[in-house]
Every structure is written in C-alpha cells, then in structure tokens.
Amino acid sequence: MEEQLNKLVSDCTAQISSAANRKELSDIKVRVLGKSGELTALLRNLKDLPSEERPEAGKHMNIARAALEEKFAEKFASLREEEVAARLASEKIDITIDKPKRDIGCLHPLSSVRNRIIDFFVSLGFIVTDSPEIETDYYNFEALNTPADHPARDVQDTFYITDHILLRSQTSTGQIRTMEKIKPPIKMISPGRVYRSDDIDATHSPMFHQIEGLVVDKNITMCDLKGILDMFAQYFFGEQCKTRFRPSYFPFTEPSVEVDATCNHCHGSGCRVCKGTGWIEILGAGMVNRNVLSGCGIDPDEYTGFAFGMGLDRITNIIHKTDMRAVFENDIRFLKQFK
Ligand code: DAH
Numbered sequence: 001m002e003e004q005l006n007k008l009v010s011d012c013t014a015q016i017s018s019a020a021n022r023k024e025l026s027d028i029k030v031r032v033l034g035k036s037g038e039l040t041a042l043l044r045n046l047k048d049l050p051s052e053e054r055p056e057a058g059k060h061m062n063i064a065r066a067a068l069e070e071k072f073a074e075k076f077a078s079l080r081e082e083e084v085a086a087r088l089a090s091e092k093i094d095i096t097i098d099k100p101k102r103d104i105g106c107l108h109p110l111s112s113v114r115n116r117i118i119d120f121f122v123s124l125g126f127i128v129t130d131s132p133e134i135e136t137d138y139y140n141f142e143a144l145n146t147p148a149d150h151p152a153r154d155v156q157d158t159f160y161i162t163d164h165i166l167l168r169s170q171t172s173t174g175q176i177r178t179m180e181k182i183k184p185p186i187k188m189i190s191p192g193r194v195y196r197s198d199d200i201d202a203t204h205s206p207m208f209h210q211i212e213g214l215v216v217d218k219n220i221t222m223c224d225l226k227g228i229l230d231m232f233a234q235y236f237f238g239e240q241c242k243t244r245f246r247p248s249y250f251p252f253t254e255p256s257v258e259v260d261a262t263c264n265h266c267h268g269s270g271c272r273v274c275k276g277t278g279w280i281e282i283l284g285a286g287m288v289n290r291n292v293l294s295g296c297g298i299d300p301d302e303y304t305g306f307a308f309g310m311g312l313d314r315i316t317n318i319i320h321k322t323d324m325r326a327v328f329e330n331d332i333r334f335l336k337q338f339k
Contacts, residue, residue, distance in 0.1 A: 001042065001049065001057055008038055009064050016071050022079050029072050039065055106339040110209060110327060113316045114191055117211055120235050124228070126187045126213070131177045133193055134161065135168040143176040144252040145291045152251050157197040159206075167195035171212035172252060175288075175307055178214060179296035184303050185217040191312065202323045209312035216288065216298065216305030222255070225285055225306035229259055233282065236315070237264040244279065253286025253307055264318060273321065280318055283310035 012032045019025040032038050043061055046054055107115070118128055131139075146152050159167040174190025191211040198204040215224065226245065233241045241264065245257040261282045263274035270276040285308035290300035313324055326334050 001045065002060065005039075005042060005060060005064055008032070008042065009068065012038075012068055013071060016068075016075050019075060019079070022076060022083070025072065025075055025079060033065065033068065033072075039068070106335070108330075108335060109316050109320055109322070109338045110312060112338070113319060114209070114211070114312055116236070117310075117312070117315070118189065118191065120232060121189045121213065124187070124231075126189050129174055129178050129188050129190045131168075131171070131174040131190055131192065133168055133195070135166055135173050137164045137166060139173040139176050140166055140168050140170065143292065143295050144170075144172050145289050145295075146251040150251060159195050159197055168192075169196050170194055170309060171210040172307070172309055174212045175214045175252070175292070176296060179216065179293070179298060184298060184305075186305070187215050187217075189213045200325060200328075202325065203314070203317070205313070205324050205328055207328075208324070211310050211312055213308045213310075214288070214305060215307075216293070216303050218303060220287075220304045220306060222287060222306065225287070225308070229283075229285065229308065233261040236319070237261055240267060242268075243282075245285075248284065248286075250284055250286055252289050252292050254289045256284070256286035259283050259285055259308070265321070273318075282315065282318070283308050285309070 012028070015028045016025065019028060030037065034040065039061065043058075046058055046061070049057055122128065140158070141147070141150070141153060158169045161167070171190050171192050171194055174188070174192070178186060178188050178190070189211055190213075192209065193207055194210050195207050198206055200206070215228075226243070230243050233243045240262070242262045244260050246260065248256045248258040250256040259282055260279035262268040263271060263278055263280050265271050265273045266278065268278040270278045274280050285306065288305040288307050293300040293303060293305065313327060316322065316327060317324065320338075
C-alpha cells in the first residue's frame with residue numbers, strides 16, 4: 001500500500017505540474033482527491049490492513065493528501081496569474097499605432113497677454129464681465145456723460161449701423177452695464193473688441209481690443225487708482241517700473257489722467273521704442289464722473305470710484321515689440337515665435 005501511495009503521489013505531482021489550465025487541473029483533482037478518487041479508494045482499503053499497520057498507513061495517507069492539496073492550490077494560483085496576464089496582453093490596445101504627428105499650437109500673443117492681465121486683476125478680487133459689441137448710442141456715449149452734441153463724439157470715429165445702433169468704440173460700455181446690474185462695492189474688468197474707422201498702420205486697426213476696469217465703493221480715491229496701476233505696471237513690466245499720471249480729459253471721468261509707465265526696454269533712459277522720452281503711455285483713467293454714477297442709480301455723495309481703459313494690442317506690442325499689423329495678420333511664421 002505504501003508503494004501504491006508513493007506512486008500515486010509522484011504521478012499526481014507530475015500531472016499537476018504539466019496541467020495546462022485550471023479546467024485540466026480541476027479534473028485531475030477530482031480524479032485523485034474526489035469522492036471516488038484514487039486516493040480516496042486507497043483510504044478505503046485501509047480496513048484490509050492488519051490493525052497494527054493501520055494507524056501508520058493512515059497517517060501517511062493524510063500527509064500525502066495535505067501535500068497534494070497544497071500543490072493543487074499553488075498550481076491553481078499560478079495558472080490564474082498566467083491566464084490573467086495572457087488576457088491582459090491579448091486585450092491590450094496599442095493607442096500609439098500609426099498616429100500621424102500633430103503640431104501642437106500655442107496661444108495667440110493677444111490671448112496670452114489678455115489672460116495674464118485678467119489673472120492679475122482676478123487675483124485682486126475683480127470680476128470679469130462681458131458686454132455686447134453691437135451697442136446702442138446710449139451705452140457707448142450718453143450714459144458715459146457724452147451727449148449728442150459733445151465734442152468728444154467727433155474724436156472717436158464710430159461705425160454706426162443705424163442712427164442709434166453702433167459697433168462699440170470703447171469697452172467703457174461695460175462700466176454702465178455692470179453698474180446697472182450690480183450695486184457697490186464693485187470691482188470689475190471687462191475685456192473685449194472695439195471698433196473705430198481707423199486706417200491700418202503700425203499702431204492702428206479698425207478693430208482692436210480693450211480692457212476696461214471699474215472700482216466703485218465708499219471712500220475710493222485717486223490713491224487707490226495709483227496703487228493698483230503701480231502694482232499692475234510692476235507685474236507686467238518688472239519691479240523697477242514706475243508710473244506717472246498726466247492730466248487729461250475723458251467725459252466719463254473727472255479728474256482724468258493718462259498713465260505712462262517707464263519704458264520696459266530702456267528702463268527710463270530713452271530709446272527708440274519710447275521715442276527717447278523714457279516713458280510709454282499704457283492707459284487712460286480717472287475718477288468716475290458723478291453724472292455717470294447717478295445715471296446708473298448710484299449716489300455720488302455716498303460712493304466714489306475709479307475707472308481705467310487700456311489697449312490690449314498696445315500692451316502686447318510694447319511687451320513683444322510687435323506691430324499691430326503682424327498681430328492681426330495671423331501669419332503662422334509670426335505666431336510660431338510665441339510657443
Ligand atoms: N474709453 C477710453 C478710450 O477708449 C479709455 C478710458 C479712459 C477708459 C479713461 C476709462 C477711463 O475707463 O477712465 O480711449
């Protein structure tokens with residue numbers, strides 16, 4: 001019986017190791033360890049042994065059974081691993097196959113400069129608003145303290161669609177639309193396209209971009225305007241950049257200023273870019289005119305505010321030393337430089 005058991009164990013071990021899959025392995029297990037399996041049959045035969053040999057023989061059989069069970073379990077686990085690995089390999093999708101290469105583009109210089117300007121103001125808590133490019137005379141002029149007979153209307157050569165409908169000539173329209181919707185405290189910027197009947201040259205185009213800014217709250221002063229614009233200039237043109245205010249005139253602000261920054265190319269010593277002055281004009285600004293506030297239902301005795309409007313194309317041209325025509329032509333060779 002001992003011999004039979006040894007042979008059974010060694011045959012079974014060989015079969016286990018050559019089993020090709022889990023089905024085959026489980027068939028072998030049933031054949032050897034199952035209810036009518038070979039080892040079970042041997043166990044049954046124990047009763048035919050002389051009683052003094054039975055305990056020893058029984059012990060061997062149990063050890064053999066436990067050893068075989070362990071081998072079956074190990075083989076099951078390794079077959080499962082192999083099958084999973086084979087399945088993963090067969091189901092793998094090679095997404096790199098034969099893909100034609102694509103050129104990755106980049107943001108247009110106007111978009112990336114606009115995004116940087118927006119990021120700066122948003123980081124100070126400004127909201128970003130949008131307003132229509134096709135406007136009425138009211139939002140473009142009247143509400144901005146520029147009545148029909150006002151001389152400032154001649155300065156901006158506006159594209160009229162009808163007597164009262166026009167392509168906005170300034171994003172200052174966004175101030176009015178914002179103040180109509182929300183009440184102070186207000187901190188907003190409004191970027192967008194504007195239109196004027198200008199001929200195209202290095203610094204002009206009939207369509208260009210502006211970013212309007214507006215802050216209205218109690219006790220807002222010109223110092224707040226100066227503080228924010230100084231920070232803005234330093235963020236954009238470097239820490240050494242200074243600003244200066246020159247008195248100016250806009251119907252919707254009183255007092256009004258034009259703001260210059262020290263030239264970012266020569267840092268103030270004078271060069272070709274700043275025409276030898278050391279300064280570059282960056283925007284128009286001022287304290288919001290009382291008429292504009294009250295026209296929007298905001299009490300000018302309680303609230304004050306400042307506004308500013310900058311040319312995005314101008315700032316882009318200053319930073320990248322480009323020309324308005326190059327920026328709008330969209331020649332891919334030009335745009336590629338900004339990658
Ligand atoms: N709207 C003016 C323009 O197009 C720019 C401007 C100047 C906007 C002064 C303002 C401001 O808000 O306060 O030339």
